Amino acid sequence: MRALLVVNPAATTTSARTRDVLIHALASEMKLEAVTTEYRGHARDLGRQAAESKDIELVVALGGDGTVNEVVNGLLHAGPDLDRLPGLAVVPGGSTNVFARALGLQNHPVEATGQLLDALREGRQRTVGLGLAAGTPGTEDEAVPSRWFTFSAGLGFDAGVVGRVEQQRERGKRSTHALYVRQVVRQFLGEPDRRHGTITLERPGEDPVTDLVVSIVSNTSPWSFLGNRPLYPTPQASFDTGLDVLGLKKLSTPAVARYGGQLLASTPERGPRGKNAVTLHDLTDFTLHSKVPLPLQMDGDHLGLRTSVTFTGVRRALRVIV
Known part of the structure; x- marks a missing residue:
């Protein structure tokens, strides 16, 4: 070979x-x-x-x-x-x-x-599905090249955290979990629309989901790790299905405490939940629109500001040796 x-x-x-x-x-x-x-x-x-x-x-x-x-x-x-x-x-x-x-x-x-x-x-090998994101046709982002992601993407809050971490790394800071936690706090304190989100999720044949502050797109579970602790915002996400989404409509201090605690205590069977939490499973095609430009991240890489991104879940996209 x-x-x-x-x-x-x-x-x-x-x-x-x-x-x-x-x-x-x-x-x-x-x-x-x-x-x-x-x-x-x-x-x-x-x-x-x-x-x-x-x-x-x-x-x-x-x-x-x-x-x-x-x-x-x-x-x-x-x-x-x-x-x-x-x-x-x-x-x-x-x-x-x-x-x-x-x-x-x-x-x-x-x-x-x-x-x-x-x-x-x-x-031993297996096939895995992947996510594909691209600028939405008919919007100012339509010329943005498509890009694959392996485990996660996000428009808004989590991408803002990634951007802050990258800025700190460019200044010589080491990429540690403590650094991420500090940037989560700073992003929360600086979030201008945390009580009334600007993001709308649209998918074929369904009513739109509006006023999202957080939109986490997962291709697998766990979504990330805090040290050795796995985090499961979308426990059903899998390399064998389409994409999953966790959306939050409010990031007030009580909401952050509630959903943050639920995320830290999440398991493969149970993730964050509540009246301001929206979880969608096994999506093939959907679009996230924002009223204002928001940061976009894929697999922990900050990709700049976007107002509209179309996502596709592609099954059996790649062979992986495991």
Whole structure:
């Protein structure tokens, strides 16, 4: 088997020595070409080259969720094709690694590499569905390119938190869970529309859901982790179904305390609930519109401000070695 290993040298939980050990371990089982990313978007370019190659059978992403997202967008630049495209494997190297952990991989890169090698020897793989987001036709965002996401997207509050975290990282702060918690508090205090949301969710054949402040789109469950604690805003979300949405219509201090507590106590069977909470399961096509431009995030990457985004849940989009 010929494989391409895409290595993010800035991965927060791996050292150069650890990466060398992982590369040697993987090279012992396959014909491996390892490439270190050199710029933002490089992993996407490498994924696209692998998709267009005629002899690469597997792409291994060594890094965090951002690296995985770039590789996936490169692999699927021309759309899903399970028979033609290389498979994907992930060695987690980021601070949270939601996609890898949702697949059942260990959060330690060495242990995850051992799982990957066992899966290759035993021929274990699965297909996963993904989310696709694009600018809505007929709006000012229609020219925005489409983009795939593996586990989560959001328009509004959660994307604002992601943007604040990225600003702190650009200033030299480490990506820690404490940093995220601080930015959640700051986003809440600075949220101008937390009592009357500006987001409307529209889907074919159904009444619109209006006045949302929070709109979390999930492709799997858990949605994220706080340390080792999994968070389940949409417990039914799955790689085998369409997309799930949690919408909140109010972010007053009592509402934040209620829904924040429910999220921390959430389980695979029970997520946040209440009169201002809306949960939708297994959606194939829907659009989020906002009266004002709001931040958009996908897989923890801040993508700027948008007023309208159309989402599609695509089943069986990619082969993953697990």
